[in-house]
Amino acid sequence: MYNQGLTVWYNVSDVDTTKAFYVEKLGFECMMYDPEGGMVIIKTPTTNVEIGFSQANQVDQSSVSTVFDVDDIDEAMSILSGRGIDFIGEVETIPGLVKLATFQDPDGHSLMLAQSLSNG
């Protein structure tokens, strides 16, 4: 029934600012960009997983988090900090599961880095 595709959609206040953030700061690839229609789709490093952004007049900060898996959270944080990402608080650890680092996109949508602590 389901295939391999997954897209998460957000409302944002300015697609150009969003595109710059996800492409230039986070290093993702832009898959589709339509400034006239106010839409941009970003390709994540996970195959067939994309994030879509639609420019809206009213943007509510979402309380869900999109979490990106990384091999080494300290290294990833240092790279992203170097590109101007501000992390919120300290790295949080859920024992036996993950280490988490929180940051936000330009509209305040919550994003996280996660390093798995489970074996394998």
Next chain:
Amino acid sequence: MDKWLLDLGGKWLIRIIIAMPLRGSRFTPLQNKLKISPSRLSENLLKLETLGYVKHLSPVERRHPLLPEYVLTEQGLRVKDKVTLLEALDDLIGIKWTIPILCVLYQGHYQFNDIKKILGMTPKMLSTRLRELEETGYIEKKVISDYPIQVHYSLCKVTRDKLHVFMNSEY
């Protein structure tokens, strides 16, 4: 005089209703279509919402960020139906008071004071609009008597023809 015609005077309100697709629209495509500043569009959409022609959907109501943020209400859809009949007078839509003045003339009121009273306009605004309409050839001005001076305004035949379908359609 239909209330909506008076409600929707001004540069943008009718234009927004015309530009809004039947299924509704997101803000940005509408803004690009109308070539209007975001703040002005926001302000006018809010006006349309207050007047009951447009409904703004919250992010929760929209379900998907690509779905319309603004939809026409039943009343808005009726107006949209009606104003498409004004296409032949497209140049005049968005010049405040112009279409209402033509409608009043169509209904057979041809004296300055009658028109002013029906529309509740200031004399200065009415004389400006009448002068423009006369200069652009939409209406004619006839001096009926010199003393006391009496002037009658009437639609040119072409204007009357263009308004005919609009004035005789259901709302």
